[in-house]
Amino acid sequence: MTHERCAELLRTLEHMTRIPDAPPIIVVDNGSHDGTAARVRAEFPGVRLLRHDHNLGAAARNWAVEHVTTPYVAFCDDDTTWQPGSLDRAADVLDEHPSVGAVMGRCLVEPGLREDPLVPELRASPVPAPHWLPGPALMSVMAALTAFRVDAFRAAGGFSARLWLGGEEELLALDLVASGWWLCWREDVVVHHRPSTARNARLRRQLGIRNTLLTAWLRRPVRDALRRSAAVLASAPKDRCTAGAVLRTCRLAPWVVREREVVPDEVERRLRLLEEPQRNSPARRYVG
Structure with missing residues (x-):
């Protein structure tokens, strides 16, 4: 999803449309007035564009999921990029472990590719996990670093429109865990983050x-x-x-x-x- 960050979105799409995982891509334009929709249509005709007339916040992801036809969905902000092979690895985890509702990846911050400060905390998660879980167990995730099982996401109701944006993931994550799903972190699922300067x-x-x-x-x-x-x-x-x-x-x-x-x-x-x-x-x- 994106809002008023056309240049960053185009850079992200340039990357995401070239990775070998070849995912189908849906872009939700959250009421941008900077020419985002026109540029996406002209430069990335293979990308499905959903355009809303105002900023839905995180609930824009719910709208995208309504149009998803795959069993899994990975979210990506306009300043994050999933690295080659990471989507396939996340899908493999979900294929092999039907009780896992979501897989969160390792975040490296550009330009230096240092680990996000949250990564050591996730790696050392104290949450008890069953022996079969293929990574540390989590109680929340960061949306733009996470692949979800679509059926689980829909059953939990997606992201709360009332929370809008900013730490909105925790409520959804708790509802997934309360419903019996496991959330896990994977070292080999890698997402780069180039923090946008265009934010309040x-x-x-x-x-x-x-x-x-x-x-x-x-x-x-x-x-x-x-x-x-x-x-x-x-x-x-x-x-x-x-x-x-x-x-x-x-x-x-x-x-x-x-x-x-x-x-x-x-x-x-x-x-x-x-x-x-x-x-x-x-x-x-x-x-x-």
Whole structure:
């Protein structure tokens, strides 16, 4: 999916249309006004283009999945590129392990191809896993690095339109795990990320805090949601951006009450195992 980042999208499509995995590609243009749709139609006629008149946020991925005819779908932002062979390797994992609902890859950040700060945390995941799981077990994913089983994605309802964007993956991931699916990380599934400079960092930080708080209250027991909320806010700067995130969260309290569905005890036990790594993680600082 893309929004107002035509040049970055074209660079990504140039790469994705040439990898040997040869995936069918769907682009969702989230209400861009920079000529994105015209350029895609002219330069990549083999790509299916879905164009919306406004920015759907992460729910744009749901719209794309409505048009998917393959058993698996891998998401890709306009500033990420799946590396040759990685889509096939992710599909092989899903083929061979029918209880795996999603496979997340290893993120290397361009231009230096250093590992994303989150990678060591994923590699050392403390979540208990069955012996057959072909990688560390996860409780959340990053969408643009992940291949999903389409039936599982659809049954879980996809990404929440209410969360819009920024940490929107955790709610979907918890719903998948609560439904019995396993999520895993793979070292040999590689995705490059060239972070876009065309983004509102403060808005993304605010949405990230809000959505983390909302997810905790939507799915965790009260005591655990309180503890998670306190940890998130303790790690965030004490500024107007953070205050705005808290205010946005509070405004959605009636929706949270209506939609709240606490995860099973076993899922909550796994979440608790992640709390210490999350507190000490250099990748989880709301300081953008």
